[in-house]
Amino acid sequence: MSERSAPDPDHSTELEELARDLVRIPTENPPGDEGAAAEFVSDWFREAGIDATLLEEPDPNRPQVGARVGEGGPTVVLNGHLDVVPAGAPEAWTADPYAGVVEDGRLYGRGSADMKTGVALAMLVARDLAPEIRAGELSGSVVVHAAMGEETADPGTRTLLERGFDGDYGIVLEPTDFRVATSTKGLSVYRIAVEGVATHASQPDAGTNAIDETRPLLDAIDEYDAELREREGSLCGGAFATVTEIEAGTGSNLAVIPDRAELVLDRRVLPGEDPEEVDAEVEALLDRVRAERGVETTWTRIQTYASSSIPVDHPLATSLRDRSVAAVGPDGGVGEPWGIEAATDARNFVNDAEVPAVTWGPGDLDQAHTVDESIDLADAAIAREVLEDVVRSLIE
Known part of the structure; x- marks a missing residue:
């Protein structure tokens, strides 16, 4: 300067x-x-x-x-x-x-x-x-x-x-x-829970590892982020979707296949975008993963900056x-x-x-x-x- x-x-x-x-x-x-x-x-x-x-x-x-x-x-x-x-x-x-x-x-x-x-x-x-x-x-x-x-x-x-x-x-x-x-720019932050079935780690096929269940969800979020980056931006730049936290299996025995995983999704929101419309996009993303891969999820928006x-x-x-x-x-x-x-x-x-x-x-x-x-x-x-x-x- x-x-x-x-x-x-x-x-x-x-x-x-x-x-x-x-x-x-x-x-x-x-x-x-x-x-x-x-x-x-x-x-x-x-x-x-x-x-x-x-x-x-x-x-x-x-x-x-x-x-x-x-x-x-x-x-x-x-x-x-x-x-x-x-x-x-x-x-x-x-x-x-x-x-x-x-x-x-x-x-x-x-x-x-x-x-x-x-x-x-x-x-x-x-x-x-x-x-x-x-x-x-x-x-x-x-x-x-x-x-x-x-x-x-x-x-x-x-x-x-x-x-x-x-x-x-x-x-x-x-x-x-x-x-x-x-x-x-604003942001909407989501906590997404992925469900599995707990079992002993010596018999992993007897349950459903919630960590494995996050894989198709992470892939879908990557695709969503790529699609957002193709949209027209603003003076603030473009929109993004980024996973900032994953937790599973904590607080349990090390030999237990976890029955639940949680991740945090950070969605950057542009001027003109409605948080409720962003909610609908996240819901549609999870519906698609559920329909295509059978992954059961629930979500909550935990933080919002307009x-x-x-x-x-x-x-x-x-x-x-x-x-x-x-x-x-x-x-x-x-x-x-x-x-x-x-x-x-x-x-x-x-x-x-x-x-x-x-x-x-x-x-x-x-x-x-x-x-x-x-x-x-x-x-x-x-x-x-x-x-x-x-x-x-x-x-x-």
Whole structure:
């Protein structure tokens, strides 16, 4: 990418310290330990003189934060989530995943890219615009979400929107390397059970090995995935069907042929696709395997992230895209219409609250959920200036 403008040094230091403080608070989900981070964010806002609510919905054991500056309109909502995926074995990391190490201009740690730096950006921009809003120089207002449960499709953001922390525009501050995503891909996750007949492993022909019964199902899923890849894609790319987990024979004697196997199917859903229509495709796939190979199955959809989309030329997207190009240059697709392959809480804005929203932020999505996750702090500082300018232009 072309050379990027130099951020304000004082702003850079302040952002680094706040993002580092957030990374140092473990908030792994599962199980969902957002509480300490939510209290930190709430206290920070109160010390800054900003009204903040520690919301105990949808889960009283997992509070989240909604904050508001101003009462007028239009209102821009800056959305971030507090939860992070588990870091895994600490020894796999170069440094403690919750130490918040800064080295060579990068902040390392679980959540540094996905997305505690984004939460820090939202907090600082709201605070910095507060004097202009209170003085009446800006007629609109700013809302900040520090949401729970994004990583496991819990209704954190949706609940914040329902409880009045909504607005006219939404910016979900996930790492996109300054690209503006007007579309997000969704997913439907299925648990499929394959039935067999248990018997002693010394007499395997006396039963039906559920593991063997999964073979034609796996072949059918491969065919389904190939067919999906042939369909017309979207700004988010194509649809996929992928098996992410298989379990059979656990918790039993090692000499027993298992009578049940379970697998998890991850089906990526494009904007315009209905989850119920995807359900019907999965049901048809299983019916075909049952009819052709006699494999008995049952299924349940266990997780759903809806896709979302707004027009690529929506004023919110155009403003953020133009300001990003001015700050970092047009390379890397920053100036082009784009959709993000991952699911984000933009879906709650667009689908549930009918609020136009985009996904945008500094950092590389490839860093999310990885060992030695990190973010370039210089890019984060540039993003702070871009975000402040865009929000100001939307609420003036």
